[in-house]
Amino acid sequence: MVELPGISTDLFNDTPENVATTVRLLILLTVLSLAPAFLVLMTSFTRIIIVLSFVRNGLATQQMPPNQVLVGLALFLTFFIMGPVLSDVNQEAVTPFLQGELSQEEAMEKASMPIKEFMAKHTRQKDLALFMNYTGESRPEKIEDIPLTTLVPAFAISELKTAFQMGFMIFVPFLVIDMVVASVLMAMGMMMLPPVMISxxxxxxxxxxxxxxxxxxxxxLESY
Known part of the structure; x- marks a missing residue:
């Protein structure tokens, strides 16, 4: 069996160092498998993809633009909006960790700070208070004191509310066109013709x- 340096495939050996390394590897693989969820719930991706979906539904163009195009556009807009945050994470946590200046725990703590600041800026106090009251936590004095387990769901429902508000404003003009076309068709006695086809x-x-x-x-872009 080929052994990788510093990594043991035997979880039941008696060497604490090897066990710790193996457990860290498993944790890393678990985090990587959950990366899509982190991308959706801890960035601007949720708001962007919902608004773009509202646009397509308002136009009633079925699958145009295709899902791949909407998701691709949402991803690139997310990277564009999150660029300063990711840059701070790289400068404050990733680069020092790779250079051996920070431990893994310190790097994780520093990496979470820019992300917490971004999420807290776009999280409604009402949504944050909902989860903090449920867990019985006291009101934090600083953003650093807010745990991610509380901030992430609060940020997610805040993003959902904002996205649906923007989607409603987008949907109204298209609804007006449908109503006008339906009224004209009814006045002309063409009630059997679907208004959507004409509008x-x-x-x-x-x-x-x-x-x-x-x-x-x-x-x-301006909403952030």
């Missing part, structure tokens, strides 16, 4: 004329 070209025309994608992305 779709007008929705796309309106969206293109106002440069909809530019306005949507601009609104998302």
């Amino acid at each position: 779709l070209p007008f929705k796309i025309l309106l969206f293109v004329l106002v440069d909809g994608w530019y306005l949507i992305v601009k609104s998302l």
Whole structure:
């Protein structure tokens, strides 16, 4: 059996150092497997993908743009918005840890600070108080005192509320077009013709004329 340096595949040996290294490797693999959840709940990805989905549903274009395009655009916008935060994490935690200046625990603590500051900035006090009251925690004096187990779900539901508010504002103009088209068809006695079929070209025309994608992305960027 080929052994990697410093890593033992035997979890039941009597060497504490080897056991500790193996446990750390398992923890690292677990964290990597949960990375998509961290990306969704601890960044701007949730708000962006929901707003983009509202745009597609408002247009009633079914699968246009495709899911791959929406997710790809949401990912790149997330990296763009989170760029300063990721840069701080790299400078304050990752680089010093790789250079041996910080221990693993110190690096994790320093890496969490920029992320906590970002989430706390966009978390409603009401949502944060909900989880803190449930766990019986006292009101923190600093952002550093807020545990991630409390801040992450509070940030997530705050992002959901903001995303649905933006989605409602996006949906209203398209709803007005549907109502106008339905009223015209009813007045003409064409009640058997689906209004969505007639309103779709007008929705796309309106969206293109106002440069909809530019306005949507601009609104998302300015919301942070």
